[in-house]
Amino acid sequence: MRRKTGHNIGYKKERVVLSDILPYEVPPFFSNRHFYNFLVKNKVTINEDKRTIQFKKDNSGVLKMLIQTLFGISKSTSFVSDTSFDYFRFSEKMFPKIFLTIPFKFKITHKNKDYRELTVIHPINQLYLVGFYDKYKNTILYNTKLSRFSLRKPNKVSSLKYYKDNTNKKKKSKNQDIEIIETTDKEYTSLKTFFSYQKYSNIYEFYESYEYQRAEKRFDNLLKFDVSRCFDSIYTHTLSWALTNKKIVKDNIGTNNATFGGKFDRAMQQMNYNETNGIVIGPEFSRIFAELILQRIDKNVEKELYKKGYKYKDDYDVYRYVDDFFVFYNDDKISSEILSLYKIKLQEYNLFFNDSKTDVISKPIITGITIAKEEIRKLIEHSMIFQFYDSDVKKQISLKHYTAKDIITNYKAILAKTETNYKDLQNYFLAIIFNKLKGLIKKIQDEQESLLHFYVQKRDLEAKLNDAKENLDEILEEIKKQEKELKSYSNQLFKNINEIIELTFFIYSVLPRVTYSIKVCHILFRIIDFIKNQERTKQSYMVNVQSAEEDELKYIAFDFDKKHQIFKRIYDGISLVFKKSISSEYAEIETLYLLPIINELGENYRFQEELINKHFRIYQKDSNGNKAINTSLNYFTIISLLNYINEDSNQIYKEIRKDIQNIIIEKFNNFEKNNAEDIFLLIDVLTCPYVGSSDAEIQDFRRKILDKIKFFDINTSIVDKNSIIEKIENYASDWFYSWRENDLGKELNTKRGHSVY
Template sequence: MKIISALGKHRLKHEIDYDILRYVDDYIVFSHNNDNSELIADTISDILSTYNLNISDSKKIKYKRPFLTEKSKAIIGTKLLLDDLEKTLFTKTTHKGKRQLTPNDIYNPEKLCQSFINKVKSIIADNNKGYSEVSSYIISVLCTRALDVLSSYKPNTKQTPEEELTLREAILIIFRLVFFFYSVNPSVPSSNKIAKTLITTDQFIKTKKAHHLEFFRTEIMSHVNKLKFHRQKNDTRNGFISLERLNIILATSEFGSNYLLQPSIFSYLEKDEVNITYFDIVALTYYFKNYPIYSTAKDILIKIAIGRLNENFNLQQESEQAHIFLDLICCPYITADLRIELIKKYLASYEPDEVFTDDIVSAFATELLNNFWFVKWKNLDLIKLLERKELKPVY
């Protein structure tokens, strides 16, 4: 109000001669001419200074109609690059009103990928922006194109071996680019998109082109293994595997024992359990399954989970405890003895006047394997989980 009052003395009427919007610590001024804009900016600065607040002149940015920010320019330029890439990778046709993408033969895939990356670098450099401005957009478009390719496949049309290789290469080119732009700017939405596309593509190849499955999974794991899982100085979770990386890991969980990540990646579990969340516990338990290679890491993880349950055991008031408890008693990847121990703990706390024999408790433990609470341990549909946005750190 003080700003509006001060500007009124200069015969400037709010919402007629100018308008001011505020977004966090930024002020956005709209006016009819540059002189008024300068006056308004100076007035805002003067009023703020009375509260010991200052506006940095170096951060002032002027835009004129038509409004087009550097980010908008970067996105527009990137879209043109993606359109050109699509024309190079695919031949577009229409079948029954639906767009069909047929992969083209690419002579040098590595050169194509590097050329695209270099062109993106040039665009963001010209607009004084970083990868964060365009990476999520690129990943979203490329993942959509990958799914478009799969939906364009005609199951009743026999492909030659050469056509199958061309299809495989087109898909892998997309994933090479996707993983590059993800690696330079990881985010949860991007990881969800990648995970869903990975799972869908893997299922497609497994059912339609099974003889290419080993090559595809090996190629994907070469990219996953390059992601930075270890402690980083700027990691807000102090080096623990972040949510977006957990989503990527889970997307490869059905690849099988020949495509597992190195156990050393999970060495952080034994260093400090403070930042281990409920999601870490269930996600990694699902990923570890009963693979011997992860026995040490899983033992540490389950120990952390049990430790959480032993802290003032109260399932009625402690949400994290309730989630951990209910998921673990139905989990096929922990021992029957431990599940029985957890059930006895519950009965002692909430059914103290009832008598349950060991046989009855064992029967409970066996029956619970056929049920689930928050995590469907058997036949888990990861795509549905991703679509429902359940892969997020609630706790």
């Protein structure tokens, strides 16, 4: 496999906001990309010693307003300026308070009747972590070398490379005039993590590793357990206990505040509104915080085992991936000892063992999940819908499973036989579908390129003298064979794509989760993008290839009916998902990923207002028919709906837009500058081009919300207000939500490989 080449971006401390701040599960088009650019461009930094926020000098005053708004700085805060920089300077009493913020918490479905609460922290706390990481990166690396059990620990600052955006690239052809436009998988301006990790960045890498297989051979039994509600249970002060000593810390509370452990503890409290019980869930920095504590526990357990005469790697093997433990052993006495020690050592740090998830597997150490994965792999390999064939080959290799229904029936049988659940295999199955789909598309694109190349050769030979006749006959024969094969492949691909769509929606619908939504979007987007790129290929060929004929392109793209049959099937599948489930307060993110797919289908495929309202519960009507808007609609849902509505030239979402405007205004009745959700909503609405149906309406709405939060000085005229609004809008077109640069292909590609679980 050819290695991907990256481009060095140099060390910028602000890169931490690209990699370690946001949860994986945030919706598409929300990122810190533009925030990162803002910090770098304006050299925004916090100086703890001087108690200042410093930024590049700006005589217009716009940057000052934006810094105040973004970081929740009071108008009464002292403002000073020198020749190069402007500063907000805080008193000794006020400086710590600027970091005391309410994070934006959103819920995702976790288990059947349970949810997980994830967090996006306030911009001021994000800025603080930039300096914190820069100052303490080596300290973090030093303190994550304690445990020999850990499978995922920071090893070094990761290489600073990114991959150029080639989402829709032109494939190199034998003939420079032929362009087969295809989709590739490269990331752009997205860093996976600040640190590179040893040994595995994903739990599935461990399962498939030589290390795991070797442990299976050496030991007879495997014990699996985890920490119960690990991140919810972590008491922030315990980090200092882990790094130093509990008694020393408690005896020297004043001096501890200035240490690495004390500062990390304080930062975690402040970003979570001074909460000490439980840390924010989702960001990478929280996993680092937990890792520092769990490494100390690992070390303490290994020490005690050594005292009792048990040697690591000889008598037992322990692996820990974040808060999941894998213990390999031969003697039951050892496993009991390890389990007992972990219970004791975890409790010393206010953490507890999860009894309900303890599992013991004896030789052969193979789980039902492993068996099921192998059965699914075989099922897909023998399915006709994931490969091209001719009738003779079909007989020889015994291809079967002609439809999605065949595969679904066999999939259910595999689950029953291996005593596994849908949740155990969803990610794996969807990943296989995506990779097989890529293979189908790559194969037909290669065949199309060959055919078009033959046509170019044919024209070249026709232009030559009679002595080229023999070669021309050969080319004509090749064209005939290639057309026959491509016709067969094209018909098969049409059927296969329809079956793949049906299979994908079945797998997803039985257990909708955010991670599965992302994988489903990968599959659906790849199909839509392939169809669109085929049409671009035709257009490019007709423009660039001299004397090209329309008839040469009959097997290059689906005709109108086939294209829209596929689009309709995707639309119907997503519609069914929306109709099947009314969005609860913690199940919105799953379907927010599907909205941009509907946009990709084009203007002919738009949801009715009624369906959107019913699913997202934008409003309800009482018995008298009076409308009551849902003010609990969160920031992610609001911005995603505005993006879906878009310009709405046909005014089919006029009422929904009006309802969303009213919801935003109602939410800002209780605006708090230290509330992360309020800040994100405010800054993104100020640049959103879809909050009104005309420029005048957009301007008026922005003025209303700024008046609502008392943004303007008293006696500011409407003319001056409008001027300020225009300056803010012109300063940056996008902040946290990408209104104008929202390429779904790019967004999905940045997600690939970023999931930790």
